[in-house]
Amino acid sequence: MTEEGPPVVYEQLIAALAAEEAAIYAYGVVGVHLPGNADRIQAQAAEQAHRDRRADLVAELSRVRASTPPAPAAYELPFPVTDRPSALKLAIHVEDGVAAAWRAVLPVTEDAGRTSALSALTDAAIRATRWRRTAGVTPLTLAFPGRPA
């Protein structure tokens, strides 16, 4: 990321931060509704990955002294989450959303910043595929992860 990047970079990074924070919140909800140990371990690993990305983003935004809005205390879920199928659906939804946020960072970054955004996009897309397999959803993949539908 450049030392004095244009404001649009910050906007996209702040959007990515918001997506990561929403994901962390969502995995709290997801975890409650996953009875199986394997599912729960998968959710915990995913949540930790989002916490790591959030920490990196906060550090980067603070380095460039961009002000970040505080994360909301709670979120309105896109659909009711009451059982394992709806919890897995939320996990897929969240990873697709995170992939979209990072994809939007690609055109406004170069070099290391873009490499990092691509890595975040790829990791989210892979987790979405794992959740689809866990949930028995097909197809397992999207042709263009993160592209607006």
Added chain:
Amino acid sequence: MVLTVRVVIRGTGHTRRGVLGVAAATLGSSALAGCRIFDSGPDRPSAPDPLQPVLDEAVALAAAYDRAAAGQPGLAKRLTPLAADHRAHIAELTRVIGGTVRSAGASGASSGSPGPGTDAKVALAELRTAERSAQRTAATACRTAPAARAALVGSIAACRATHAEALR
């Protein structure tokens, strides 16, 4: 060229300014000639698009999935959606590059792909290896792509990574 200028100085007594002018003019014209010869000649085929290797691999992978599905009908249901992703990539990349699709046989990536009679496990492993390699190609292209192409190539790189995961 420098020697010629010196001879001119001795022989005619031109002022330094005049000689420099001649030298500059000479350099200028040879630079223009250089442009014509090396950079923008209409007869010279243009350099391949940086996304051409990404497109070539998409074509090769789509064909490799088709062959694997033909050789292992039991895998067809699993492989067909992945092949469809590659076809979507081919369509987008062809549109962006503005060229035509070369045949799958042109790419080396297809040479080791599974055919009829290959064990299912081996077929999946070979496709996974090809996807990982193709993911690296797309990731490299994404890093150096202009902004207008970065998201498309990034999505293709990510998609190839999810294919490797889906083949596990």
